Amino acid sequence: MFIMSEDSQRTQGRDAQSSNIMAGKAVAESVRTTLGPRGMDKMLVDSGGDVVITNDGATILNEMDIEHPAAQMIVEVSDSQEEEVGDGTTTAAVLAGNLLGEAEDLIEQDVHATTIVEGYHEAAEIALEAIDEQVNEAAVDDEILRQVAESSMTGKGTGGLTAASLAETVVEAIRHVDTDAGVERDNVTVHTQIGASSNATELVPGIVFDEEPAHDGMPSEVEDASIAVLDVELDVRTGDVDAEYAIDSIDQLNAAIDAEEGELEGYAETVAESGADVVFTTEDVADRVANALANEGVLVFEGLGDSDARQVASATGARRVGDLDDLEESDFGSADRIHTETYGDDDLAFVEGGAAAETVTVFVRGGTEHIVDELERAIGDALDVVATALESGEVVPGAGATEISIADKIREEAAGIEGRKQLAVTAFADAVDIVPRTLAANTGRDPIDVLVDLRAAHESEGRAGLITTGDEVTIDDPFEHGVVDPADVKREAVESATEAATMIARIDDVIAAE
Ligand code: ADP
Ligand code: MG
Secondary structure, rough: OOOOOOOOOOEEEHHHHHHHHHHHHHHHHHHHHOOOOOOOEOOOOOOOOOOEEEEOHHHHHHHHHOHHHHHHHHHHHHHHHHHOOOOOOHHHHHHHHHHHHHHHHHHHHHOOOHHHHHHHHHHHHHHHHHHHOOOOOOHHHHHHHHHHHHHOOOOOOOOOOOHHHHHHHHHHHHOEEEEOOOOOOOHEEEEEEEEEOOOOOEEEEEEOOOOOOOOOOOOOEEEEEEEEEEEEEOOOOOOOOOOOOOOOOHHHHHHHHHHHHHHHHHHHHOOOOOOEEEEEEEOOOOOOHHHHHHHOOOOOOOOOOOHHHHHHHHHHHHOOOOOHOOOOHHHOOEEEEEEEEOOOOOOEEEEEEEEEEEOOEEEEEOOOOOHHHHHHHHHHHHHHHHHHHHHHOOEEEEEOOHHHHHHHHHHHHHOOOOOOOOHHHHHHHHHHHHHHHHHHOOOOOHHHHHHHHHHHHHHOEEEOEEEEEEEEEEEEEEHHOOOEEEHHHHHHHHHHHHHHHHHHHHHOEEOOOO
């Protein structure tokens, strides 16, 4: 009796388990070499020939176009890590892969999958306690925030910029949007612009977007601007039907032209008389109207995208107006300064200060598209971790130190766990060792030697990580060197990696439709 289509493929039992585990491990393995300050980059070329060069785990896994369903689950681990905390995507994927590797060994030793799952969950609980114990006692101040930002960017391709100077900009940006209601992370945007050295990267107190004035004669700069945001077409209404006018005399033609001109002049007058200095509209503006407004010294941007219009309105405190007759001064927003600049082939508009200052833009510069793209990702991660650290006030030592103490605590507590589950709990600790081991391998050190040294230093000194500074690699307290990660990044990595690994390990039947 067939209950499934004859074309569907079914893999069962050990075969299903090992094929899933292998796929998951392979994916995690593919990002391992990018981990840490000495991690290497990957170049990904898609079928259309587009190239992405990156060090970012989530980006790599997403660009890889992975199809295997179990492998896809590892990609989801790094995606959810990116979404929840914005960093630690490589760590989470590598941890998930190693948890699967350890699970495979346990299955070969006849430890049942459900025992592995229980053991892993118990170990994850202990790991979270260990993270709590590692949380800094000192309050999170700007200095620590800069360290968090710098630690997240070290090893990324930041062009000619040092992670330290970028960290400064990132912290300034997050401080700017730190309100009583919490950190308004969404009020920090990143705008990339190719064509200068990355040293020109700066913080703009407002918003930046790709727009040019509707007319050459308009001012390129307006101070203390009153801003109208419209969803109004400032052009002669063109109907949906093709109307034809039968014009059989010059008088009639002139009358038609006069009527059109009158309509256009009316628009220009209404806008000019409203008192707005700067107008943004999502619709078109007729040349004649633009010309008349230019003569009045009004700066107009036309054909704005809806999201840009929304951003301008919210940043300047303007209310969007859909009918010119309704335009009133109370709808206006304000900004200290609006100016347009030309960068190579691109025209940019800057809306700065005033109400707009609630939002800030990290204006990222770089020589090539690849540089600005990777800078944008690195800065995005740094903004996320600084926001996370500021909100929770909790950071833990980086450079593998937190992982060393997690593994240590799990092994200690494993002794009190009965039966085969103890094997699974210990295996979890072995899997966590992948982080310091990989940091060691990526700096050209022997992972086993480093692990032994780190454990010894952890035993005698407490915090111990493998610190990379410039060309030097030393074992020391990461807090002393400013290598810190938000506690939430570690927590999320433990939780999402455990979830994915246990879910994959429990599957013993794969039914795939053709
Ligand atoms: P992820 O995608 O997991 O964030 P990264 O490549 O960003 O991967 O590497 C993060 C790891 O690098 C963290 O464990 C962090 O503590 C560590 N790290 C950052 N800076 C240093 C440093 N100067 N020395 C050693 N380790 C560092
Ligand atoms: Mg990182």
